[in-house]
Amino acid sequence: MEEEITEIEEKAMLEMAETGEEEKESEGTKVSAHSEESQTPEEDIFVLPGDFVSTTEEFASGPGTYLSGGEIYSTSTGIVSVNRKQRVVSVIPTTSTPPIVKEGDIVVGEIINVRESMALVELAAIKGAGNREMQKSGTAAIHVSNVKNAYVKDISKEFALFDIVKARVINTQNMRLTTSDDSLGVMKAICSNCKAVLVIENNKLKCPSCGRKESRKISSDYGTGLV
Numbered sequence: 140m141e142e143e144i145t146e147i148e149e150k151a152m153l154e155m156a157e158t159g160e161e162e163k164e165s166e167g168t169k170v171s172a173h174s175e176e177s178q179t180p181e182e183d184i185f186v187l188p189g190d191f192v193s194t195t196e197e198f199a200s201g202p203g204t205y206l207s208g209g210e211i212y213s214t215s216t217g218i219v220s221v222n223r224k225q226r227v228v229s230v231i232p233t234t235s236t237p238p239i240v241k242e243g244d245i246v247v248g249e250i251i252n253v254r255e256s257m258a259l260v261e262l263a264a265i266k267g268a269g270n271r272e273m274q275k276s277g278t279a280a281i282h283v284s285n286v287k288n289a290y291v292k293d294i295s296k297e298f299a300l301f302d303i304v305k306a307r308v309i310n311t312q313n314m315r316l317t318t319s320d321d322s323l324g325v326m327k328a329i330c331s332n333c334k335a336v337l338v339i340e341n342n343k344l345k346c347p348s349c350g351r352k353e354s355r356k357i358s359s360d361y362g363t364g365l366v
């Protein structure tokens with residue numbers, strides 16, 4: 140039953156998004172400087188439950204979101220969808236449908252285990268032709284040789300538990316991923332000391348809460364949420 144509702148909501152939202160595109164030029168939006176494109180950055184942002192989505196000044200809270208203190212947050216793991224015509228922001232949740240992951244796909248997931256030679260990733264979303272293709276799709280591995288274009292001696296200096304990573308699928312038989320590209324790697328790093336989200340300061344990751352400095356193989360999209 141829950142899945143049915145999700146599918147119906149998803150379809151309705153996609154339709155809303157499509158009709159919204161036709162007239163988006165009629166009113167100026169202060170949200171994006173490049174709203175000419177059909178896919179604005181806001182609509183590709185990957186969020187987790189509790190993540191900030193928008194302010195109520197800009198949008199109304201749609202499906203998959205909730206209000207708190209004048210701000211809109213995500214209730215689920217998914218992708219932000221913006222209806223500019225109705226000024227509604229929603230989160231299209233990932234579904235539990237079995238995966239159809241292909242080699243070359245860009246995936247997003249959470250680091251659930253860091254071993255000597257590899258990091259394990261719980262996949263949360265696949266970047267596909269449309270939001271319909273997002274799925275929960277099990278576990279994949281990043282081998283130490285596929286972390287980056289340089290020799291990695293200690294993989295625990297590249298990934299840590301609860302980090303959100305963006306990676307490319309290189310083998311679907313044993314679900315191997317690579318982060319060996321500037322745009323790939325950690326999108327959101329979690330302080331191993333206090334669990335706060337690390338911020339980039341002078342090209343280094345620093346905890347805004349406890350001041351701890353950590354290293355990661357970060358994506359050039361770090362902190363943006365862009366898939």
Ligand SMILES: [Zn+2]
Nearest residue numbers: 330333346349
């Ligand atoms: Zn900290």
